[in-house]
Amino acid sequence: MVEKVVIIGAVALGPKVACRLRRINPEIDITVIDRDSLISYGGCGIPYYVGGDVAELEGLYSTIAHAKRDVPFFRNVKGFNVLTRVEALAIKRSEKKVVVRYLDEDRDGELNYDKLVIATGATPMRPPFPGSDLPKVHVVSNLHHASAIKNAIANGEVEHAVVIGAGAIGIEMAEALTDLWGIEITVVEMADQVLPQALGKDMARIVEKKLEDRGVKLLLSQKVMRINGDLDNGVHSVEIADQLGKTTETSLPCDMVILAAGVRPNSELAVAAGLAVGKNRGILVNRCMQTTDPDIFSGGDCAEFANLVSGLDCVMPLGSLANRQGRVIATNINGGNDQFPGSVGTFCIKVFDMGVAKAGLTFAQAQAAGFDPVQAVVAQSDRAHFFPDAEFMFMKLIADRKTRTVLGVEAAGPQGDAVKARVDAVAPLLKFGVDVSEICNLEVSYSPPYASAMDVVNNAGNVLDNTLNGSLRAIDTFEFIELLKQGDINVLDVRSSVQAASFVQKYPAQWINIPQDELRERFGEITEKLSGKMAEKSPLYIICGTGPRSYEAQVFLNSKGMINTRNVQGGYGMVLAIHPPLV
């Protein structure tokens, strides 16, 4: 008989478990403890508080009805007790007790439990370079940090800031500091792209270009060596070096550093109590969200669970997952049998006026998980192209070559809800391991103001299907630009003469323009112009505005025996999304 439930942590998962548990069981004794005084806040809202979208810090811990989510709220409204400034020191599993310290009273005590929930969250990593604990080096993880950052900025103390890490929080903070405050921002990232956990390099380039266009300085493949400063004045510069150590170290002057180098699960308490953790150091849980001790549950940022696409364990610090897991835990504590089978890794982010979303595995993650991934990238308007506010969306779909199982999806475009709509339509299918044809026929809702009759998500499926069956042979747009710069490739441009003119002028020896509607008559000119060199080694790269005409051309040339061609994925639209104009 479950009488006493103790929950360690009162930010996202903890309160969710307690609230639902009280609703489904009016009698059970629930105690939530947290070492902090500020609780139940939307940590993911911090960049929007710093950036001014959310005016008051209170907005991040208020309900939609403007009630503050504090200790009295949980007692009076939700019917359970939260003890703040109480830290869990140890779990005595054999005695079913949590040893706690009352931080403001400088005394220890014990709490009995029948069921325990560990909701200790995660802590921002402070990498082991010198200076990461200097004043004015901030992490972004709770409301105290949020206040400190915003106060420093509002007081005019910050002109140059360095953000370390180009994951979601780094990018959101870079936007917040630039957009509202006009602070000069440099983002330093170890990987050779932004959002390495979320996007392939090509889609990441779209984000990188957006950041650069908005004045954010990006330094990729760079390692922070040390943060310089002193205890009285705080930081004054960040020293970085090329990842390979090839270049001289560079010093970036700054008066604030945002450390956004990822988080690690707070699993020490669990480890000390003998609970199993995974390779990501998260507390391992089963589908019922039980740890290796069936009387102890965990979830949220400190837990490790299955990625349903890769089959590997993962940690996924997202308030949305914490809330869903919290509901499952409450049901199960109360004797129910609810399940959280794992995550397919959905993600979205606003980057200035662009929305980016993904689900499943990136190309690199798919490879790492043992798949043989094949990808397709399409550029297409997010509404019927004749509709006035139609905007380009870029979408990538990834499947396994042999089994044709869909593994991942990524999208970016100016209308963020429309981007989210496409990714969220594919996401629910990922755990079923569906064939690409499911995406070709995916029945997304259609009306000209919101979609194309052949929607971008269906086209992504079709292009991937064509790629898998060999009729479409593509080149990554990023690679195409690099090859063009090196100067040794031939291009067939099937856009109109007007659109192609300046390209033909700039690349007279390489850039052939035959508009699509003349190709069936004039294709002979290609062989003539290339005088046999194409067939030998270098393929002919076919480009149009967004991809479909170049595919049509590729298929046609194929039928004429010209098979050594590559379709530039997403066409010149994709080129412009990741690179300054070529002419």
Place this chain on the structure above:
Amino acid sequence: MVEKVVIIGAVALGPKVACRLRRINPEIDITVIDRDSLISYGGCGIPYYVGGDVAELEGLYSTIAHAKRDVPFFRNVKGFNVLTRVEALAIKRSEKKVVVRYLDEDRDGELNYDKLVIATGATPMRPPFPGSDLPKVHVVSNLHHASAIKNAIANGEVEHAVVIGAGAIGIEMAEALTDLWGIEITVVEMADQVLPQALGKDMARIVEKKLEDRGVKLLLSQKVMRINGDLDNGVHSVEIADQLGKTTETSLPCDMVILAAGVRPNSELAVAAGLAVGKNRGILVNRCMQTTDPDIFSGGDCAEFANLVSGLDCVMPLGSLANRQGRVIATNINGGNDQFPGSVGTFCIKVFDMGVAKAGLTFAQAQAAGFDPVQAVVAQSDRAHFFPDAEFMFMKLIADRKTRTVLGVEAAGPQGDAVKARVDAVAPLLKFGVDVSEICNLEVSYSPPYASAMDVVNNAGNVLDNTLNGSLRAIDTFEFIELLKQGDINVLDVRSSVQAASFVQKYPAQWINIPQDELRERFGEITEKLSGKMAEKSPLYIICGTGPRSYEAQVFLNSKGMINTRNVQGGYGMVLAIHPPLV
């Protein structure tokens, strides 16, 4: 060996089949015929041409690269022939011939085929009341009609228009005529709600209020008796009568009538050739899109296929389905094995500045299909509630009571892409027959600018789960308003005293206000005030801003033995969405 393919119809499905077939087979002989001269247009764009969003008629039959999709385009670019002004008269299946008439040459001929595709589309219904064929009575089905309507308006000939039918086309045309042209519009609908095929009555009320707020006059449950006018001057009025014949006939003066009373599949040719049609008069096809003659395929608006949720056959005149089916047909004609298993009935529509979407079955459709449906309605912001541009979204989820299988979803809100995102995330699951818990845990992408941590779609799942397990007992908001007007119900309002004050004043005997955070102390007052009458017969109706607080109150009162309560679904937010303010 397939050498000759004939395709009857060159609007949506026909060209799609031909284009893909040419891409995957450069040799095959493809002939597309159409009795019209204007082909390959986006018929669903007509309201946006009339309403001015699309400036030129050409926009509806141009590619994104501004090429007109006409006969030369298909010949030069796509590599096949389209014969316009050629009508199919008969199919001689035993001889594999189509008898055709060359309309401009007044002669007949025959086309041989190995495989035939019937893509004859649908025709707007002209109901059997007198006057439906008078001048200035327009249907909305091809570009000729579109031109005629827009020309008449642009020439200042229209001050009052009557739209007959409140389905998608009727509503889109009502918006087009009102928004740009300021024409006085009356919409007459036989059913007692708008969009009866797409929405339940409560969600339809949201659309109806929007139309009314924008000045569209709605006459529901009304039957058109006749259209009055003469051949020289066209219509001058529409006579309607109550569905039950109870009221006197009313006459609506007008100078234009838009007939939007639905469409019927053009299946006569197929019927005459002995092919099977379904109960909706559509040409029956299997998953490979073959008719009952395996050498004859069909798809698009003239075909009838499975609804994957109800299991019943349906027709679904949508350009999006036509395109997907067209691809399947092309693959199969070329010897492949692609499948279109059916539709889950997704749908979306823009209604002025509101987006509406649905998938699966409505409550009534679920009942008709033999299910025992249970529904939940939630009102919630479409972003994190602290995010500045958050807007309310209303969402309904329907499941079968016994099996808990999700059957349908409906949503409406000001940010249409966000509405579409939620419905399209549920739609892919419908054909799998998933349990409601799949929606509770549905992994939609999360970031504060685009979603709540506990997103509206997950909450819809949770509320439905709570309803199915009996912990939430709801009342339809529409019904609540009616009961309140009749004056014999008691209401517990758990909003703040300030919010509730004017309601308490207006309904002193019935409206009890105990703010949520005082309910645990003050709940005794309820019994006192009701002096026992609640428990007897009439339930206590609990209301808050959007629903969660009233649910919390219901659960709490339950634990205190007060079980005869009903939660007003969607709270006062839902009341305002479907009704003028109550005070």
